[in-house]
Amino acid sequence: MAGRLKVTEAGSSRRAEGISRILIVDDHDTVRLGLRALIESHSEWTVCGEAASGRDAVEKARELEPDVVIMDLTLPDLHGLDATRQIHRDRPQTAVLVFTVHQSEHLVQAAREAGAQAFVSKTAAGRELKKAIAAMAQHKPIFTEPITIPTPEGFHENLAQADYAGDPGPPVTVREREVLQLLVEGKSSKQIAQALSISTKTVKAHRANMMRKLNLHSLTALVRYAIRNGLVGTQQSAAEPISDK
Numbered sequence: 001m002a003g004r005l006k007v008t009e010a011g012s013s014r015r016a017e018g019i020s021r022i023l024i025v026d027d028h029d030t031v032r033l034g035l036r037a038l039i040e041s042h043s044e045w046t047v048c049g050e051a052a053s054g055r056d057a058v059e060k061a062r063e064l065e066p067d068v069v070i071m072d073l074t075l076p077d078l079h080g081l082d083a084t085r086q087i088h089r090d091r092p093q094t095a096v097l098v099f100t101v102h103q104s105e106h107l108v109q110a111a112r113e114a115g116a117q118a119f120v121s122k123t124a125a126g127r128e129l130k131k132a133i134a135a136m137a138q139h140k141p142i143f144t145e146p147i148t149i150p151t152p153e154g155f156h157e158n159l160a161q162a163d164y165a166g167d168p169g170p171p172v173t174v175r176e177r178e179v180l181q182l183l184v185e186g187k188s189s190k191q192i193a194q195a196l197s198i199s200t201k202t203v204k205a206h207r208a209n210m211m212r213k214l215n216l217h218s219l220t221a222l223v224r225y226a227i228r229n230g231l232v233g234t235q236q237s238a239a240e241p242i243s244d245k
Contacts, residue, residue: 020137021048023066025057025083026099027075031122035070035099038126045137054078061087066094068136071116073100073107079177079231081114088115095136099129102229110171172210172231179206180226183219 022045024035032050039045049064051057054075061069069087073080084096097118098111108119118132172180175196182192189207193200207219216222225231 020067025051026072054083085114
């Protein structure tokens, strides 16, 4: 099709000058479709690929070598923050723009520390997202000024009803978030241990550490907190039974 940049194999150095290659990462088809339409409305941007999970995003970034990655946070199998961290480690010249429905100063800071260069709420207008993509495409940092994220009506009231009390404490570690993701998916401690090649004792220790740091007192409360605060993907409803084995 005229005006499109042909996707090349990894390692190919032939690129159209001035064209920014963008990788879209989101687990919802409709969101990816909308982002593709927005990106392709710009003559100097092209979608070089799409990913629907965190691990797929890391693999696609290595294979396709995009200039910009638009990254959701609540993804299956690997959280967007961890995918961002791996992409930044493997390919620091690739700019990551976090695009998420979750709005908190903690997540903004965590994204920044993971190597993201931008954080845009999904409630923002399309023109704001375009501005952020343009900044990333030109390698312009946009974390130079304090970031204010708009707070939706009722946000603080909903947060007050969440299953935790007091300060949220230190953020969970990469390994703890991997354990948390599998807990949300309904996996038992034994299944998590097998999936992560660790002992069930270690799984339970990670679980206990998260509950202590977040001041939570049950596994169900931990899972609900994780979903509400965008720490994990949501392949399973929090209302479903969670194994405590």
